[in-house]
Amino acid sequence: xxxxxxxxxxxxxxxxxxxxxxxxxxxxxxxxxxxxxxxxxxxxxxxxxxxxxxxxxxxxxxxxxxxxxxxxxxxxxxxxxxxxxxxxxxxxx
Amino acid sequence: xxxxxxxxxxxxxxxxxxxxxxxxxxxxxxxxxxxxxxxxxxxxxxxxxxxxxxxxxxxxxxxxxxxxxxxxxxxxxxxxxxxxxxxxxxxxxxxxxxxxxxxxxxxxxxxxxxxxxxxxxxxxxxxxxxxxxxxxxxxxxxxxxxxxxxxxxxxxxxxxxxxxxxxxxxxxxxxxxxxxxxxxxxxxxxxxxxxxxxxxxxxxxxxxxxxxxxxxxxxxxxxxxxxxxxxxxxxxxxxxxxxxxxxxxxxxxxxxxxxxxxxxxxxxxxxxxxxxxxxxxxxxxxxxxxxxxxxxxxxxxxxxxxxxxxxxxxxxxxxxx
Numbered sequence: 001x002x003x004x005x006x007x008x009x010x011x012x013x014x015x016x017x018x019x020x021x022x023x024x025x026x027x028x029x030x031x032x033x034x035x036x037x038x039x040x041x042x043x044x045x046x047x048x049x050x051x052x053x054x055x056x057x058x059x060x061x062x063x064x065x066x067x068x069x070x071x072x073x074x075x076x077x078x079x080x081x082x083x084x085x086x087x088x089x090x091x092x093x
Numbered sequence: 094x095x096x097x098x099x100x101x102x103x104x105x106x107x108x109x110x111x112x113x114x115x116x117x118x119x120x121x122x123x124x125x126x127x128x129x130x131x132x133x134x135x136x137x138x139x140x141x142x143x144x145x146x147x148x149x150x151x152x153x154x155x156x157x158x159x160x161x162x163x164x165x166x167x168x169x170x171x172x173x174x175x176x177x178x179x180x181x182x183x184x185x186x187x188x189x190x191x192x193x194x195x196x197x198x199x200x201x202x203x204x205x206x207x208x209x210x211x212x213x214x215x216x217x218x219x220x221x222x223x224x225x226x227x228x229x230x231x232x233x234x235x236x237x238x239x240x241x242x243x244x245x246x247x248x249x250x251x252x253x254x255x256x257x258x259x260x261x262x263x264x265x266x267x268x269x270x271x272x273x274x275x276x277x278x279x280x281x282x283x284x285x286x287x288x289x290x291x292x293x294x295x296x297x298x299x300x301x302x303x304x305x306x307x308x309x310x311x312x313x314x315x316x317x318x319x320x321x322x323x324x325x326x327x328x329x330x331x332x333x334x335x336x337x338x339x340x341x342x343x344x345x346x347x348x349x350x351x352x353x354x355x356x357x358x359x360x361x362x363x364x365x366x367x368x369x370x371x372x373x374x375x376x377x378x379x380x381x382x383x384x385x386x387x388x389x390x391x392x393x394x395x396x397x398x399x400x401x402x403x404x405x406x407x408x409x410x411x412x413x414x
Contacts, residue, residue: 010222012311015323029121047312050344055405058314058343061199087221089314089363 002026005078007037016043029044030063031074039048048086060087108157111186115142115149116261116264120269120391123369129377132388136273136294136359136369137266144177144184144208145260147395150211152181152255155246156191165246169194169215171236171243173228175282175317176205177396178248183214194243196228196235202316204400226325248283249327254392255289262286265291267392272297275382278339278372279393280306282363285331286393291334300383305338306364306371314343314407317395319363339371346370350398353409360398368392 007023016021025040027033038045050056062070062085068076078084117355118141129267139147155172159165169192170182179195193214200221209216219237229249236245248254266274270360277294279287284305291303294401308315310411311323321330344362350366353359361369372392382388401407 008222010312011224011226012313012320012323014313047310056314056343057347058404085222088312089200089316090223 002028002032002077003080003082005033005080005082005084007033008083010086010088011029012088013044013047013086014048027078029074029078030061030068030071030084031075034061034074035080058089061085062087100294109185111143111188111383112153112166112185115153115185115266118142118405119355120266120358121357128371130379132376132380134369134376135270135389135391136361136365136370137262137391137393138359139393139395142181144181144292145397145400146149146177146181146231146395147286148177148181149172149175149185150257151248151251151254151283152178152185152353153414154253155248155251156182156185156189158245158251158253159244160189160191167190168192168242170244171232171247172196172248173219173225173232174248175228176201176319177212177223177400178283179214179216180205180212182246183209183212186214194235196232198224198228198232200367202401203403222239225319231323237355248285249325252329254283254285255292258286258289259293260289262290262393263297265292267294268296269387270391273389274298274301274391275388276302276372276380276387276390277374277393278304278306278368278375280368280388280395281317281320281321281329281330282319282364284319284327284394288329288331288334290393292331295334302336302383303334304375305335306368307338307340308367309340309342313344314361315341317362317403318367339374341367341370343367347407349373354408359394361394362398362401365392365394365396 025033025036119138121136121138128134142149171194173196182193196217196219198221199218221233236243295300308320311320320406346363346366349369353361372390380388
């Protein structure tokens with residue numbers, strides 16, 4: 001069963017999603033949710049995924065404040081109301 | 094010997110001894126096998142500074158300015174930082190009895206947060222999704238709300254940031270290369286390093302090339318560097334002093350970090366990898382000095398890899414990380 005979740009967009013990626021701060025999607029897993037995001041907003045795809053189709057090394061995805069690397073990665077199942085955050089590294093000195 | 098000299102200079106200025114340990118970092122020649130084309134590649138190992146990064150130079154000069162002007166009298170130093178400047182302030186402030194408050198996005202590496210706690214700095218965590226601009230906004234809010242409590246130093250605007258490099262990094266490079274440096278390659282975050290060092294070197298020899306290194310897009314993993322086209326351009330940034338800008342992908346930088354560690358025994362941070370990647374590209378393209386001479390390329394290495402051990406999986410591409 002797909003469930004409705006929210007993806008929080010970092011400021012650096014907002015220009016690629018028409019300025020949205022968050023995007024709601026229907027999905028069963030974290031990977032699926034990101035798939036919906038990148039098919040709706042195709043400019044995001046190259047930022048998140050490498051040519052090998054894997055998430056780029058520095059991209060941190062959090063599900064309700066937990067790094068998905070500590071969960072089941074992109075296979076991590078979703079529950080209604082979950083929040084997925086795409087966290088960038090930091091710029092500036 | 095260096096310690097003795099530092100001790101004398103700090104006695105004269107009444108500064109804490111640890112302030113005298115800032116700068117005079119080694120300039121390490123990279124081995125020829127890893128350098129494409131003709132020329133020399135020299136890496137300025139800024140992680141040899143007391144707090145482990147190039148930002149000690151700017152932090153010390155900004156603290157000096159705050160002390161000189163009286164702005165720090167009865168107030169704490171306040172600034173926004175992605176981490177390294179914060180740690181520099183924390184160490185130097187601790188040694189001088191100056192309170193330090195830093196606004197840092199909450200996704201700062203655990204290493205940096207641990208260092209800030211160790212030096213007793215006050216950490217104000219800001220929304221990681223808002224990045225460094227969010228930290229800047231928070232610092233401004235705090236300064237406006239409690240002007241009697243905080244002096245907002247603002248490293249992005251403070252002239253002491255590039256001045257630190259004009260006074261130290263530039264002369265060190267000039268001296269260590271006996272004036273033979275032809276190219277300066279440095280990543281830009283606040284841009285203080287490239288602007289201050291470049292200004293000094295161009296005063297010594299007008300035709301030296303200065304090359305800025307930036308991430309190849311707004312979303313990247315090169316901590317400390319800014320993609321100027323999509324970011325708030327720092328007031329200290331002076332485009333007139335920059336001869337060329339090279340954009341580097343996070344993946345290219347990671348390759349260079351791995352290579353530096355495994356082939357040179359130098360475990361550096363991501364921004365160093367980016368700068369080395371840009372410099373190698375320059376040499377591989379057959380770049381020469383301004384007068385056609387063999388190039389002597391000085392690359393600034395802002396920090397060491399130990400600050401990023403929690404992200405070592407990025408080097409190994411190990412699914413467990």
